[in-house]
Amino acid sequence: MTVKQYPAEKTVVSDGQEATDCCLIADGFCARSKTIGDGKRQILSIHIPGEIPDLMSLFLHVMDHDLSTLTPCTMGFISHETLRRLHRRRPNVAEIFWRDTLIDAAMFREWIVNVGQRPAPARLAHVMTELRERLRIIERLNGNSFEMPLTQEQIGEALGITAVHVNRVIKQLRQEGIVEFNRGRVSVLNETKFEELADFDDRYLHLSPTT
Amino acid sequence: MRRSSRNSRTSTIVTSTYRQPLEQPADLDAALHFDISENDDFMRDDEARQFSDPDSARQEAIETGATIARDAFILGGTHHVVIDVRQDDAPFLTVSITMDVEEKAE
Numbered sequence: 001m002t003v004k005q006y007p008a009e010k011t012v013v014s015d016g017q018e019a020t021d022c023c024l025i026a027d028g029f030c031a032r033s034k035t036i037g038d039g040k041r042q043i044l045s046i047h048i049p050g051e052i053p054d055l056m057s058l059f060l061h062v063m064d065h066d067l068s069t070l071t072p073c074t075m076g077f078i079s080h081e082t083l084r085r086l087h088r089r090r091p092n093v094a095e096i097f098w099r100d101t102l103i104d105a106a107m108f109r110e111w112i113v114n115v116g117q118r119p120a121p122a123r124l125a126h127v128m129t130e131l132r133e134r135l136r137i138i139e140r141l142n143g144n145s146f147e148m149p150l151t152q153e154q155i156g157e158a159l160g161i162t163a164v165h166v167n168r169v170i171k172q173l174r175q176e177g178i179v180e181f182n183r184g185r186v187s188v189l190n191e192t193k194f195e196e197l198a199d200f201d202d203r204y205l206h207l208s209p210t211t
Numbered sequence: 212m213r214r215s216s217r218n219s220r221t222s223t224i225v226t227s228t229y230r231q232p233l234e235q236p237a238d239l240d241a242a243l244h245f246d247i248s249e250n251d252d253f254m255r256d257d258e259a260r261q262f263s264d265p266d267s268a269r270q271e272a273i274e275t276g277a278t279i280a281r282d283a284f285i286l287g288g289t290h291h292v293v294i295d296v297r298q299d300d301a302p303f304l305t306v307s308i309t310m311d312v313e314e315k316a317e
Contacts, residue, residue, distance in 0.1 A: 119282040164245040164275040164294075168254060 002077045006069045013067040019057035021077040025049050028073030029149060033157070034065045043158040045107060046070070046131060046150075050138050055101055058083055071149045099206075106204040115160045118199065120169050123159045125198035128179070128186055133202055144191070149184030222313040225284075227276070227306070241298050243268055245275060248293040249283050269304060272296050276306040284310045 006012060013019055030047040044065060047053040054067050058080050087094040114126045132146045140147060152163040173179045178194050180187045188194050242259035262268040276294045283289035290310050296303040
C-alpha cells in the first residue's frame with residue numbers, strides 16, 4: 001500500500017479517470033461529488049477514516065464522479081490487482097466488500113430523500129446525525145460532541161443550499177439550543193430536539209453485520 | 212417575476228423583486244453581509260463573505276432567497292422573505308420574495 005498526504009480541497013481521483021487503485025482513508029474527511037456545467041458541485045457523500053470510498057472502481061474502471069479531500073488527509077492506495085488477489089484467496093472479504101457497496105447505495109438513497117424532501121435545518125441535522133453514528137463506530141465521539149470539520153461552503157454543497165443559507169441554519173440551531181458549532185466540532189445541546197429535527201432512522205446504515 | 216397556479220378554490224401567487232444600485236463595479240473584491248428577514252423576523256449577518264465580482268454575490272443572494280423562501284413558504288406562517296446585501300453599512304442589493312395565497316369561493 002502506498003501512503004500519500006493531501007491538503008484540503010484536493011481531487012484524489014477525478015471524474016473520467018481510469019482508476020488503478022482503491023483509496024483507504026487513514027485520516028481526514030473526504031467527499032464524493034459531481035460538478036455540473038456551470039461549475040457548481042454537489043457533494044454526494046462524506047467519508048471518514050477507515051472507509052474505502054472508491055471501492056466501486058475495482059469493477060467500474062472509469063470514475064463517474066470525483067473523490068476529493070474536504071480536510072487535509074492521509075490516504076492509502078491499494079492496487080486493484082492486490083484486491084483481486086485478496087478476493088480470490090478470501091471469498092469472505094469479497095462478500096464484505098460487496099456488502100459495503102450495497103450499504104453505499106442505501107446511503108445514496110437516503111441522501112436523495114434528505115436533499116429532495118426535508119427543509120434545510122432537518123437536512124443538516126440528518127447529515128450530522130449520520131456522521132455522528134459513523135464516527136461512533138470508529139470511536140471518534142467525545143461525549144456529546146463530534147468532528148464535522150467542513151466549511152459552510154462544503155456543507156452547502158452537501159445540502160443543496162448556499163453558504164449564506166447554511167450560516168442562517170446554523171444560527172437558528174444555535175439560537176434554539178439544539179447544537180453548537182465550534183472550530184469544526186458539533187456539540188449536541190438538546191438530544192431530544194436534535195433527533196426529532198433529524199427524523200433519523202439508522203436502518204439504512206445496516207450497522208449490524210448479521211442483518 | 213410573477214407566477215400563478217390555480218384550481219377551483221385556491222390561487223397561489225409568488226412575486227419576487229430585485230433591487231440594486233444602478234452602478235456597480237465589474238471587479239468587486241468586497242466583503243458583503245447578507246441580512247435575512249422572514250416576515251418580521253430579522254437576522255443580521257455579522258460574518259462577511261468575500262466576493263470577487265458582483266455577479267457571484269447577486270447569484271448567492273438570489274439562490275439564498277429562493278431556498279429560504281421554499282422552506283418557509285412550504286412550512287407555512289411565512290409569506291415574505293428578504294435578503295439585504297450590504298457592504299459594511301452601504302446597501303449593495305436586495306432580493307425580496309412574497310407569496311400570496313387567495314382562497315376562492317366555489
